[in-house]
Amino acid sequence: MVDVAIIGCGVVGAAAAMQLARRRCSVLVLEAENDVAMGTTKANSAILHAGYDPEPGTLMAKLNLRGSLLAAELCEQLDVPRRQCGSMVLAFSEEEREHLRVLLERGQKNGVPGLHIVSGEEARQMEPALSPEVRGALVAPTAAIVSPWELALAMAENAVQNGAQLLLETPVTGLSPVAGGWRLDTPRGSYTARFVLNAAGVNADQIHNLAAAPTFTICPNRGEYYLLDKSEGDMVGHVIFQCPTKAGKGVLVAPTVHGNLIVGPNAEGLQTPSTATTAAGLAFVAAAARKSVTGLQLGASIRNFAGVRANTDRDDFVIEWAAPGLLDLGGMKSPGLTAAAAVGEYALELLERAGLSAPAKQSPVTTRRRVRFARLSAAEKAELVREDARYGRIVCRCETVTEGEIVAACHSPIPPRSIDGVKRRVGAGMGRCQGGFCGPRVLEILCRERGLSPLEVPQDQAGSYLLAAQTKQEGSER
Amino acid sequence: MNGLYYDVIVIGGGPAGMAAALSAREQGAPKVLLIERDCELGGILNQCIHNGFGLHYFKQELTGPEYAGRFIRRLDGAGIEVWLDTMVLELDGLCLHTVSAAGGYRVVRAGSVVLAMGCRERTRGAIGIPGSRPAGIFTAGAAQRYVNIEGYLVGRRVLILGSGDIGLIMARRMTLEGASVLACVEVMPYSGGLARNIVQCLHDYDIPLLLSHTIVEIRGKNRVEQAVVAAVDGDRRPIPGTEQVFDCDTILLSVGLIPENELSRAAGIAIDPHTKGAVVYENMQTSLPGVFACGNVLHVHDLVDYVTAESQRAGRAAADYAAGQRREGAELELCAGDGVGYTVPQRLHLAHLDKTVPMFFRPRRVYGTCAVVARQNGRQVGRFRRERMAPGEMEQVALPALLLQDDGPVTLCVEEDA
Numbered sequence: 001m002v003d004v005a006i007i008g009c010g011v012v013g014a015a016a017a018m019q020l021a022r023r024r025c026s027v028l029v030l031e032a033e034n035d036v037a038m039g040t041t042k043a044n045s046a047i048l049h050a051g052y053d054p055e056p057g058t059l060m061a062k063l064n065l066r067g068s069l070l071a072a073e074l075c076e077q078l079d080v081p082r083r084q085c086g087s088m089v090l091a092f093s094e095e096e097r098e099h100l101r102v103l104l105e106r107g108q109k110n111g112v113p114g115l116h117i118v119s120g121e122e123a124r125q126m127e128p129a130l131s132p133e134v135r136g137a138l139v140a141p142t143a144a145i146v147s148p149w150e151l152a153l154a155m156a157e158n159a160v161q162n163g164a165q166l167l168l169e170t171p172v173t174g175l176s177p178v179a180g181g182w183r184l185d186t187p188r189g190s191y192t193a194r195f196v197l198n199a200a201g202v203n204a205d206q207i208h209n210l211a212a213a214p215t216f217t218i219c220p221n222r223g224e225y226y227l228l229d230k231s232e233g234d235m236v237g238h239v240i241f242q243c244p245t246k247a248g249k250g251v252l253v254a255p256t257v258h259g260n261l262i263v264g265p266n267a268e269g270l271q272t273p274s275t276a277t278t279a280a281g282l283a284f285v286a287a288a289a290r291k292s293v294t295g296l297q298l299g300a301s302i303r304n305f306a307g308v309r310a311n312t313d314r315d316d317f318v319i320e321w322a323a324p325g326l327l328d329l330g331g332m333k334s335p336g337l338t339a340a341a342a343v344g345e346y347a348l349e350l351l352e353r354a355g356l357s358a359p360a361k362q363s364p365v366t367t368r369r370r371v372r373f374a375r376l377s378a379a380e381k382a383e384l385v386r387e388d389a390r391y392g393r394i395v396c397r398c399e400t401v402t403e404g405e406i407v408a409a410c411h412s413p414i415p416p417r418s419i420d421g422v423k424r425r426v427g428a429g430m431g432r433c434q435g436g437f438c439g440p441r442v443l444e445i446l447c448r449e450r451g452l453s454p455l456e457v458p459q460d461q462a463g464s465y466l467l468a469a470q471t472k473q474e475g476s477e478r
Numbered sequence: 479m480n481g482l483y484y485d486v487i488v489i490g491g492g493p494a495g496m497a498a499a500l501s502a503r504e505q506g507a508p509k510v511l512l513i514e515r516d517c518e519l520g521g522i523l524n525q526c527i528h529n530g531f532g533l534h535y536f537k538q539e540l541t542g543p544e545y546a547g548r549f550i551r552r553l554d555g556a557g558i559e560v561w562l563d564t565m566v567l568e569l570d571g572l573c574l575h576t577v578s579a580a581g582g583y584r585v586v587r588a589g590s591v592v593l594a595m596g597c598r599e600r601t602r603g604a605i606g607i608p609g610s611r612p613a614g615i616f617t618a619g620a621a622q623r624y625v626n627i628e629g630y631l632v633g634r635r636v637l638i639l640g641s642g643d644i645g646l647i648m649a650r651r652m653t654l655e656g657a658s659v660l661a662c663v664e665v666m667p668y669s670g671g672l673a674r675n676i677v678q679c680l681h682d683y684d685i686p687l688l689l690s691h692t693i694v695e696i697r698g699k700n701r702v703e704q705a706v707v708a709a710v711d712g713d714r715r716p717i718p719g720t721e722q723v724f725d726c727d728t729i730l731l732s733v734g735l736i737p738e739n740e741l742s743r744a745a746g747i748a749i750d751p752h753t754k755g756a757v758v759y760e761n762m763q764t765s766l767p768g769v770f771a772c773g774n775v776l777h778v779h780d781l782v783d784y785v786t787a788e789s790q791r792a793g794r795a796a797a798d799y800a801a802g803q804r805r806e807g808a809e810l811e812l813c814a815g816d817g818v819g820y821t822v823p824q825r826l827h828l829a830h831l832d833k834t835v836p837m838f839f840r841p842r843r844v845y846g847t848c849a850v851v852a853r854q855n856g857r858q859v860g861r862f863r864r865e866r867m868a869p870g871e872m873e874q875v876a877l878p879a880l881l882l883q884d885d886g887p888v889t890l891c892v893e894e895d896a
Contacts, residue, residue: 227603231743276610279694279716303603305611378575381567382583389579394565397515398740403579434601436620440628454630459613463700466613467630468727471655 002026002165003356005184005193007172007207010041011152011337012329013199015344017159017166022366023348023358027164028191029156030184032171032203034417034462037152037424039201041337043275043307044223045249045265046148046256047239048072049335050087050140052107052115053249058316061110064335067342071146074341078154078368080147081257087143087239088123090292091136096243100138103244107140114141129235131294143239147257148337149424153414154368155341160413161365168417169462172200175210181325182211195351196326202273202310204318204330212322216331220273221309223248223265224281226289229300229432232261240292248309249334251288253296258399258430263289263296265307273308281306302432309333319346327351371408372427374400395445396438398431403445410449420460422446484511484559485800486793487574487588489566489741492521493782494773494789495594496549499558501793502592507800510558511586513576515565519553520546521596522619523782525626528647530674534783545782569745572768589800590768592792593742593756597774599644600734607639609696612703618644618732622651631655633728637705638662639693641669641676643780643870645732650679652730659685660724663707665692665714668844670734670870672780692716693729702727735778742771752820753777759825760835761805762792770796777822777838780872784838805830808884810854817842817892818850819869828884834876839890841867847895850875854888857881867892 003025006013013029014036020027033039048068054060075082091097100117107115116139123137124130160166167188174185181194200207205218228235233255242250248267256262266284282304290296312318312331317339322328327350329343336343352358373381373391384404385392391404409416409425416422419429422442429435429442443454443466458464486502488495491514499512518524523531526542533539536548553560564578572588599617614633616624621632622644636652638645641664649659662680667690669676680687688707694716695706709720737755739747748757748765755776756764763770772792773785807829812821819840826835837852845867852860852875859881867873875890882888 226606274610276695276697277608279608282606282608299604301603301606302601304606304608378583378585381577385577385579385582389582392577392579392582393563394515394567394577397565400565400567432601433598434603436599436601436617439620440623454628458700461700464613465701466632467624468633469631471625471629471631 001181001192001194002028003193003358004028004195004197004351005030005182005191006197006199007184008199008201009036009152009156009166010039010199010201011037011148011155011340012332012343013197014152014155014159015340016197016199016329016347017164018155019344019348020358021159021162021164022361022364024361025356025358027159028193029159029164029166030170030172030186030191031166031168034169034458035421035424036156036414037149038461040307040310040332041152042149042424043305044148044337045252045254046145046262047087047254047338048082048144048146049338050107050115050143051110051112051335052103052138052140053244053335054110056106056109059319060316060335060339063317063339063342063346065111066345067335067339068142068144070341070345071151071338072144074155075146075151077366078158079370080151080154082144082146083257084142084144085238085255086139086141087241088127089138089241089243090123090130090134091243092133092291093135097136099243100136103138112140112142115139127236127238127240129293129295130240131292145239145254145257153425157413158365158368162361166414172207175207175326177211177323194325195354195356197329197347198322198326199329201332202308204310204328208322208328208330211326215322216318217313218331219311219313220270221311222268222270222274222306223309224277224285224306225262225264225304226282226285226298226301227303227305228261228263228297229302230259232297232300233259235261235296236293242288242292251285253289253293258427260302263298270308275306275308277304277306302434310336317343319343325354371405373402373405395441396428396431398433399427401426401428406442406445407449410446415450416446418458418460418464419443419446419466482584482586483588484509484586485589486592486796487511487513487586488592488594488793489513490521490594490596490775491516491519491560492594492596492773493523493546493549493785494596494775495592496553497786497789498592498594498772498793498796500549500552500556501790502797503556503558505794505797507797512553512558512560513564513566514560514562517563519550519560519562525623526647527626528651531782534781535786566741569741571766590770590796592796593764593769593771593775594773594789595738595741595775597735597737597778599731600736602731605733607693607696610698612696612698612701614698614702614727615696615729615731618642618648618730621730622648625651625655631657633657635660635726636728636730637724637726638730638732640664640732640734641671641687642732642734643671643675645730646671646675646679648730648732649685650683653683653685659683660726661686661688663688663691663693665690665710668868672870673868694721696729702729705729735774737775737778739775745769750820750824752814753822757824758822759805759827760823760831761795762788762823763795763799763805768799777820780870784872810882810884811887812837813887813889814839815889815891817845818890821890826882828882831879831882833879835879835882837875837877837890839873840869841873841892842869844868845892845894849893850890851893852877852888852890854882855885859888
């Protein structure tokens with residue numbers, strides 16, 4: 001029996017796993033997909049919010065503030081791309097200017113530092129691309145952008161390095177109490193744990209319902225995005241929000257840590273989670289975003305995507321005991337990404353209060369360093385290639401990713417199993433050609449390093465096969 | 479960093495780069511360096527195993543690899559240095575930052591540079607097809623590489639979006655490899671490819687070409703399962719009620735090529751918004767003195783034979799520049815007028831023209847009998863009859879240099895017979 005089993009390895013599950021693995025307790029992470037960060041974590045606005053949105057006194061408010069501080073530390077320690085670029089909430093009318101004051105006041109109550117309101121003129125001086133219609137803006141200097149899947153990966157890798165066991169492609173199908181804990185059934189066998197953390201994202205209600213009477217319902221809510229070419233990456237410097245409505249924080253325009261420009265999302269309630277994009281949704285996003293940044297070049301889009309928010313029928317995060325020993329970490333809607341690191345910390349605190357004995361480890365791994373060739377100086381590049389020639393071979397030309405980086409990822413604590421798994425780790429295929437050129441090379445390296453056949457490597461999740469068959473094999477298979 | 483110097487450095491070892499390097503050497507450049515990012519010369523020709531190459535240049539029908547092979551053999555013993563598996567990271571004036579596994583990080587200086595990096599394919603993201611994002615959506619060229627170079631079939635039931643040449647070629651290729659190609663869907667009312675490819679790759683295999691249609695939704699969780707196709711109106715907007723569903727596991731995109739000019743842009747070279755390639759003079763020189771451009775990095779060509787001819791001009795001019803020759807004096811601008819999508823070149827040095835000035839362009843739409851007319855300040859300086867023109871086929875006219883004066887821009891337009 002392990003001390004703690006964690007269901008789901010998105011950014012919340014990974015954060016909890018990292019916290020627990022740094023203590024003297026055994027940790028098992030069960031993830032349904034073939035990689036970590038495969039749900040909401042990999043498809044969202046990639047913002048670490050300053051914290052003026054949540055109502056004071058809520059878990060959201062507390063964990064947003066704490067999470068944003070923790071994320072800053074973690075990104076530094078674990079070498080995750082993060083940039084504190086600040087955010088602006090735009091007002092286009094007197095009514096919205098009034099709303100900025102509400103946000104300011106709320107933010108001040110929540111303890112958000114540096115919040116202030118500027119005029120439309122001042123806003124345009126800070127961001128020349130803003131619409132002439134902007135009447136004012138709330139500036140939050142502590143807002144930041146981050147690579148969400150890299151943050152989750154870094155925390156999950158850290159957990160694994162500190163002894164947590166991660167099982168991919170292991171969906172939990174049954175959850176039942178046993179003496180002193182819980183039994184978790186999966187297609188790969190059953191596991192027992194004293195405590196269970198439910199970090200199953202948009203499926204958190206279903207996991208909860210396996211073991212307890214329903215207490216909350218996930219109402220999946222889809223947001224669609226454009227990701228624009230790096231040529232548009234400096235269109236704005238801040239994260240540009242519009243005034244939030246009941247539907248969400250509205251359509252934003254923001255730089256990404258990878259140098260692109262992200263535009264979105266809309267908000268659409270769904271019966272079942274779907275990450276398909278729609279013509280109507282994208283058209284809405286385009287029109288709404290142009291209200292903030294009139295000259296937006298959506299023709300420079302390199303990818304559309306959609307993510308699903310784990311909205312619930314509650315206003316706050318659902319962090320509570322579903323049953324003795326089974327802790328829900330559910331309803332991680334915005335600012336879930338920002339709060340994640342703090343949710344992990346808070347989960348540890350709740351587990352200890354409930355009797356988990358987890359004294360600090362002697363010297364857990366707390367840092368990570370990766371080579372990112374494109375970010376090195378010329379002299380550093382030269383030195384690196386002298387040491388290891390594989391860093392001299394550029395595989396992804398759009399993002400300047402080397403064979404050395406891909407090989408390193410293939411031997412990392414959580415090696416990739418798919419083409420997109422490599423993309424999330426090193427950025428190959430993230431650029432303007434979307435892997436058209438580097439795909440075959442990435443496949444070749446992944447197969448070589450992991451001992452796989454090209455026919456068994458999926459594009460992304462299990463079942464998303466890339467290649468159908470070898471050519472010239474007529475009769476052998478069909 | 480060492481002090482390597484070459485008279486002419488050519489970036490890209492496809493058909494454009496090879497021709498430019500050879501011509502630069504023939505023109506007398508003592509030291510020529512050809513840099514290729516792949517492990518072999520030949521560029522995209524290596525995966526174009528179909529025939530149809532070389533009819534103009536070699537007066538023979540060759541496959542892509544054969545066409546490339548002839549230039550690779552010419553390079554042998556031509557006294558040209560070739561760096562394979564080498565990436566140019568930065569172009570800083572006439573100084574190049576390169577990296578390779580074998581050679582490490584090298585900074586090289588050049589007397590002149592020829593850009594010949596080719597182009598890339600437009601992707602799903604660029605055209606924003608809604609729907610889910612399963613595996614099985616490939617650009618036609620990427621699929622071509624998997625099939626022809628890597629030896630893998632990318633799918634069994636295929637729908638092709640866009641009727642660019644690679645898409646048409648892949649319709650035939652996939653059919654020959656045993657896949658079912660359900661249709662080729664083209665949003666425009668005419669094909670973007672060569673007429674001969676429509677006949678030889680679609681008609682000959684009974685593959686329907688759906689003009690004025692597009693994919694409005696992609697369905698499938700893990701792998702493509704369906705594509706919803708609809709007719710479009712004159713503004714290319716889908717017409718509700720015309721949807722038809724294709725059960726397919728693969729979608730190939732042949733929706734345009736984009737010259738790959740990130741290096742050029744970062745170097746500050748002026749880019750033509752229509753061609754997405756550099757603005758060039760009659761000798762293929764870009765706005766950055768000493769830097770020349772040719773082939774698909776300059777504008778997307780229909781036939782490699784024309785790439786070769788253009789690149790030879792660029793190579794010779796680069797050698798002349800490295801030897802100290804400069805083109806200066808009065809300049810003329812060439813403009814695309816009615817019916818003309820773009821022109822290459824876009825500028826001329828009036829004092830340095832040959833007897834005739836070759837001018838390349840693509841018509842904006844399909845034309846029947848018509849005339850291509852060049853005018854300068856209201857004065858006709860050239861009139862060229864055409865039986866038929868289509869956007870899928872590049873057009874060329876030769877302007878008589880004698881008629882051009884220092885008298886404002888020259889505009890090229892298409893005039894239909896009344």
